[in-house]
Amino acid sequence: MLGMFHLLPLLKGWEYKVHDLSRTVARGAMPQELSISETGWLIGIALISDDCYGTLYIDWQGADLQTLSWTWNAEIGRLLGSFAQDPGGWVQRYFRPAPNSTLGIYISVVFSGGYQGSTFPYVPTVKLKLALTNDSTQASASVRTVATVIAITDKKLFIQSLRRVLDANASLEIDKALEVIGPALFEEEKK
Numbered sequence: 001m002l003g004m005f006h007l008l009p010l011l012k013g014w015e016y017k018v019h020d021l022s023r024t025v026a027r028g029a030m031p032q033e034l035s036i037s038e039t040g041w042l043i044g045i046a047l048i049s050d051d052c053y054g055t056l057y058i059d060w061q062g063a064d065l066q067t068l069s070w071t072w073n074a075e076i077g078r079l080l081g082s083f084a085q086d087p088g089g090w091v092q093r094y095f096r097p098a099p100n101s102t103l104g105i106y107i108s109v110v111f112s113g114g115y116q117g118s119t120f121p122y123v124p125t126v127k128l129k130l131a132l133t134n135d136s137t138q139a140s141a142s143v144r145t146v147a148t149v150i151a152i153t154d155k156k157l158f159i160q161s162l163r164r165v166l167d168a169n170a171s172l173e174i175d176k177a178l179e180v181i182g183p184a185l186f187e188e189e190k191k
Contacts, residue, residue: 013158022144031129043114051141074106
């Protein structure tokens with residue numbers, strides 16, 4: 001039996017995308033930001049830094065546009081003991097050669113649910129922010145985050161193709177409420 005995401009190759013109006021944000025950030029400075037204004041499913045996101053306090057802040061919204069936030073860096077993962085693979089995130093590499101310095105090599109998987117068959121839905125506007133917290137012993141650090149997603153590139157075409165895959169005789173008329181981000185009222189069905 002085909003699952004929800006196994007239908008994607010039969011559908012139109014979507015594409016795999018990679019969102020890559022790489023910055024040199026100063027300790028304690030305002031975070032560097034990347035906005036993602038699309039709807040889709042998160043497959044996975046990674047964080048790479050040369051400082052254990054190279055930090056990723058994520059703000060995302062659900063269907064009712066309630067904003068949720070998440071903070072992650074290698075030091076948080078270490079403190080949580082997240083060294084084994086887990087779809088919810090883990091520290092893949094924590095190399096801190098000098099205990100009195102935060103300089104090193106740090107690779108974290110912030111989320112990998114999509115690689116275990118459970119992608120994470122999102123709607124605009126997602127904000128990815130990179131920063132170096134004041135806990136760092138360095139003046140600046142290189143921080144990079146890479147998010148792999150399934151993005152809906154044409155919502156109308158996506159909905160129409162999904163309807164046709166599920167029912168060859170389905171109406172291709174789309175209620176405007178389905179094209180709106182956030183809460184919306186549906187039109188009454190015409191009789």
